[in-house]
Amino acid sequence: CVLSESGRGFCLTRSALITGITGQDGSYLAELLLEKNYDIHGVVRRSSGQRMERLESILPRITLHDGDLLDSGSLLRILEKSNPVEVYNLAAQSFVPASWTQPILTGDVTALGVTRMLEALRHFNPAIRFFQASSSEIFGQALDKKQSEQTALRPRSPYGVAKAYGHFITINYRESYDLFAVSGILFNHESPRRGHEFVSRKVSRGVAAIKLGLQEKLILGNLNAERDWGHARDYVHAMWMMLNQKHPRDYVVATGKKYTVRDLAKIAFACVDLDWERFVEVDPALYRPAEVDALCGDSSSIQSELGWQPDSGFEDLIQEMVLSDLKSLTP
Numbered sequence: 001c002v003l004s005e006s007g008r009g010f011c012l013t014r015s016a017l018i019t020g021i022t023g024q025d026g027s028y029l030a031e032l033l034l035e036k037n038y039d040i041h042g043v044v045r046r047s048s049g050q051r052m053e054r055l056e057s058i059l060p061r062i063t064l065h066d067g068d069l070l071d072s073g074s075l076l077r078i079l080e081k082s083n084p085v086e087v088y089n090l091a092a093q094s095f096v097p098a099s100w101t102q103p104i105l106t107g108d109v110t111a112l113g114v115t116r117m118l119e120a121l122r123h124f125n126p127a128i129r130f131f132q133a134s135s136s137e138i139f140g141q142a143l144d145k146k147q148s149e150q151t152a153l154r155p156r157s158p159y160g161v162a163k164a165y166g167h168f169i170t171i172n173y174r175e176s177y178d179l180f181a182v183s184g185i186l187f188n189h190e191s192p193r194r195g196h197e198f199v200s201r202k203v204s205r206g207v208a209a210i211k212l213g214l215q216e217k218l219i220l221g222n223l224n225a226e227r228d229w230g231h232a233r234d235y236v237h238a239m240w241m242m243l244n245q246k247h248p249r250d251y252v253v254a255t256g257k258k259y260t261v262r263d264l265a266k267i268a269f270a271c272v273d274l275d276w277e278r279f280v281e282v283d284p285a286l287y288r289p290a291e292v293d294a295l296c297g298d299s300s301s302i303q304s305e306l307g308w309q310p311d312s313g314f315e316d317l318i319q320e321m322v323l324s325d326l327k328s329l330t331p
């Protein structure tokens, strides 16, 4: 930790390390932690050169280190340089369809990458607090209507299987080495910074492009899939709360409301006064080899124990995304 002068007297500046800082959540989390006066360090892959746009406004205030979850040595070196009190492991191969075309890479990064970071951390300083971005995809074809921390894991994709490994290895390191290591079981969360390949952003960009006359159709896959969609800004707040609770424990982070992909399209097109049925077409080639039909989280534990709550509603979220895409695509 660094001592810095502030207003009256001194305050302790805590350092936090974020893997996946160039991604959607990484950028929101970095902004939140800056507001809380953390000294922010992030891990970036060499290939991230073109993907700094989400960090543009805060680049001068954060420190980036070249590294990769595939490379243990780089993680240890970055821990030494940044000397964090908290590590947020957000890096992953996070696109579910890509986990069927690149299953080995997905396992290496999304599963074993967690162990690489935990090993580096426990050797460097076992007092560091560790957050693992776990996923509702670990529930897969869930047996419970609403999924909680007690729901059995039945993942349906190589990504879901890799996240289940990351989830359990985090718990295992907590139990084996007494680390403050926690796993946030995050349900889908979106924002104007969402990657273009995910369905919410594909729809918001498609709607904006159609409204502006730049595109004619929006081609989607399974319209019947149901998801519990929240706002990324709310979810990174939950991550911070989980690392600042008294005792380490895992939580489901979700809104508790589910919608179909069809609802998403309807709402998004309605934002620009268009009828979705005139523009949406289904291409079965976009169906997944094994689909997760429905996910809806029960986040009552984190709500009652840590006081976390989702602030954004689904319709507001979709409207924010469509308006943002309209603005960015307007010539």
Ligand code: NAP
Pocket (backbone or CB within 6 Å): 019, 020, 021, 022, 023, 024, 025, 026, 043, 044, 045, 047, 048, 051, 067, 068, 069, 070, 089, 090, 091, 092, 093, 094, 095, 109, 133, 134, 135, 136, 186, 187, 188, 189, 190, 195
């Ligand atoms: P994202 O936008 O896809 O970001 C993924 C990040 O991981 C990027 O910064 C990427 O860097 C980095 N990364 C990929 N491979 C890496 C490697 N080998 N070494 C180091 N960094 C690597 O994901 P997100 O939506 O922000 O999600 C954050 C985390 O939460 C992920 O672990 C995701 O699986 C998990 N999660 C997300 C959701 C959701 O709905 N968003 C729900 C549940 C769980 P580049 O810029 O170089 O590609």
Ligand code: F7E
Pocket (backbone or CB within 6 Å): 094, 095, 096, 097, 134, 135, 136, 137, 186, 187, 188, 189, 197, 198, 199, 200, 202, 219, 220, 221, 222, 223, 225, 226, 227, 261, 286, 287, 288, 291, 292
């Ligand atoms: O798909 C259906 C698709 O790719 C949502 C990741 O952040 O959340 C995300 O995973 C649903 C699926 O997200 C299209 O079949 C229909 O049922 O936006 P998605 P995801 O697979 O739920 C979890 C919690 C994570 O952890 C992941 O990292 O939408 N769908 N048509 C489509 N999906 C896509 N991508 N594209 C379509 O055209």
